[in-house]
Amino acid sequence: MGDSTLRIQDNRTGQSYNVPIENGTIRAMDLRQIKTGPEDFGLMTYDPAFTNTSSCRSSITFIDGDRGILRYRGYPIEVLAEKCTFLEVAYLLLFGELPTEPELKNWIGDITHHTMLHESSKKLMDGFHHDAHPMGMLVSSIAALSTIYPESRHIEDPANRLLQIKRLIAKVPSIAAFAYRHSLGFPYVYPDNELNYAENFMNMLWRMMEPKYVANPALARALDILFILHADHEQNCSANTMRSVGSSHADPYLTTAAACSALAGPLHGGANEEVLRMLDEIGSKDNVPAYIKKVKDGHGKLMGFGHRIYKNYDPRAKIIKWTAERVFEVTGRNRKLDIALELERIALEDEYFVKRKLYPNVDFYSGIIYQAMGFKPAIFTVLFAIPRTAGWLAQWQEMLTDPEQKIARPRQVWTGHEVREFVPMEKRVPVAAATK
Numbered sequence: 001m002g003d004s005t006l007r008i009q010d011n012r013t014g015q016s017y018n019v020p021i022e023n024g025t026i027r028a029m030d031l032r033q034i035k036t037g038p039e040d041f042g043l044m045t046y047d048p049a050f051t052n053t054s055s056c057r058s059s060i061t062f063i064d065g066d067r068g069i070l071r072y073r074g075y076p077i078e079v080l081a082e083k084c085t086f087l088e089v090a091y092l093l094l095f096g097e098l099p100t101e102p103e104l105k106n107w108i109g110d111i112t113h114h115t116m117l118h119e120s121s122k123k124l125m126d127g128f129h130h131d132a133h134p135m136g137m138l139v140s141s142i143a144a145l146s147t148i149y150p151e152s153r154h155i156e157d158p159a160n161r162l163l164q165i166k167r168l169i170a171k172v173p174s175i176a177a178f179a180y181r182h183s184l185g186f187p188y189v190y191p192d193n194e195l196n197y198a199e200n201f202m203n204m205l206w207r208m209m210e211p212k213y214v215a216n217p218a219l220a221r222a223l224d225i226l227f228i229l230h231a232d233h234e235q236n237c238s239a240n241t242m243r244s245v246g247s248s249h250a251d252p253y254l255t256t257a258a259a260c261s262a263l264a265g266p267l268h269g270g271a272n273e274e275v276l277r278m279l280d281e282i283g284s285k286d287n288v289p290a291y292i293k294k295v296k297d298g299h300g301k302l303m304g305f306g307h308r309i310y311k312n313y314d315p316r317a318k319i320i321k322w323t324a325e326r327v328f329e330v331t332g333r334n335r336k337l338d339i340a341l342e343l344e345r346i347a348l349e350d351e352y353f354v355k356r357k358l359y360p361n362v363d364f365y366s367g368i369i370y371q372a373m374g375f376k377p378a379i380f381t382v383l384f385a386i387p388r389t390a391g392w393l394a395q396w397q398e399m400l401t402d403p404e405q406k407i408a409r410p411r412q413v414w415t416g417h418e419v420r421e422f423v424p425m426e427k428r429v430p431v432a433a434a435t436k
């Protein structure tokens with residue numbers, strides 16, 4: 001094997017260059033020296049949608065999409081889902097190590113201490129339209145925390161950052177639950193400090209007249225596992241948004257609201273809501289082959305299938321399938337599971353899906369469990385945002401403390417006009433005609 005460099009021959013000039021290879025990458029800036037002459041800006045890479053560009057060094061989440069591997073800080077997701085609570089995993093993501101017993105106790109105490117919302121958050125939420133989508137309410141209410149905690153703008157201060165991180169992890173479930181209650185027209189339920197993270201969230205969602213809400217332990221544990229599975233996922237669309245917006249040094253509430261907006265799209269966190277719509281549209285197992293044919297003919301996508309990184313079974317989908325069985329022991333079987341299993345069976349044997357390496361992703365089964373637990377589809381993406389807040393904040397911290405990072409600012413390939421002669425009003429043609 002030769003040295004770790006890439007030899008580039010520029011056939012325009014006949015010159016060659018040696019560019020160092022480090023961690024399987026070359027630095028895009030090393031290409032800038034490749035010029036046709038002194039006036040030339042230098043070579044750039046063109047990578048729409050960042051399909052082959054590393055934008056950072058990271059030691060938080062590792063994915064091997066071909067082998068179906070997901071690890072947080074080196075620990076396999078399967079082990080964490082089996083042995084940890086979500087708050088333990090959030091600690092791991094943020095601080096790099098699993099907490100000791102006293103560290104975990106303090107961490108849980110701190111998060112529990114910050115779950116209350118300022119009354120002005122409540123008033124803000126009261127103002128939303130009765131049928132507002134919970135994601136819109138969540139994004140706006142997280143952004144509004146920036147006005148309640150203006151000191152959060154001092155992102156250079158590690159202690160200040162940590163305080164906002166605790167507030168966000170603690171308050172996002174409260175905002176999420178308030179958004180849900182608002183959409184049902186029910187009064188808000190305040191947090192109960194005697195309950196754990198998942199139980200307290202369930203309490204804020206579903207407590208009615210009873211003096212104390214007691215969650216079914218199997219369902220609370222299932223929700224906690226789902227939180228673990230969704231806590232981080234490397235440089236996806238919303239994590240990239242978190243890093244990009246955070247790189248301008250906006251405060252963590254505005255930055256998290258931006259990441260949350262990215263999550264809302266149906267190609268990202270909004271997919272599980274779409275999966276349920278799709279299963280409703282299919283209606284029964286018998287209609288599955290016709291639906292698959294429709295997708296193959298180019299009419300829509302099989303929601304919950306395919307992934308930019310996983311070209312194998314999403315390891316989270318496997319754990320969710322297992323968790324679904326535990327949930328159905330309590331709630332009874334969701335008949336949509338039968339349609340989903342049939343879809344998966346047929347798709348995994350079909351050449352179209354096999355050739356494109358399209359496997360079920362995390363969203364394929366999560367919606368079915370959420371529905372069995374009593375969640376309405378409109379809140380599914382909110383359920384994704386709660387744990388992902390921990391991942392976003394870990395990515396944000398890592399970005400801010402990385403000396404190589406600065407404000408994110410991609411380049412473009414210019415495809416517009418060269419400089420043009422100004423056109424006076426009387427000579428202009430309507431845009432529609434001009435583009436014909």
Ligand SMILES: CC(C)(COP(=O)(O)OP(=O)(O)OC[C@H]1O[C@@H](n2cnc3c(N)ncnc32)[C@H](O)[C@@H]1OP(=O)(O)O)[C@@H](O)C(=O)NCCC(=O)NCCS
Nearest residue numbers: 267268271295301302303304305306307308356361362363
């Ligand atoms: C996740 C997703 C956005 C990844 O997209 P991507 O990496 O850009 O992949 P592409 O869109 O380039 O897909 C490659 C090929 O597979 C097809 N494909 C991808 N996902 C598909 C799906 N869910 N159903 C049917 N065909 C799909 C594309 O049409 C394309 O086919 P072509 O090569 O004939 O043009 C995409 O798979 C998708 O939209 N899935 C459904 C939404 C979803 O479940 N999102 C949650 C992600 S966790």
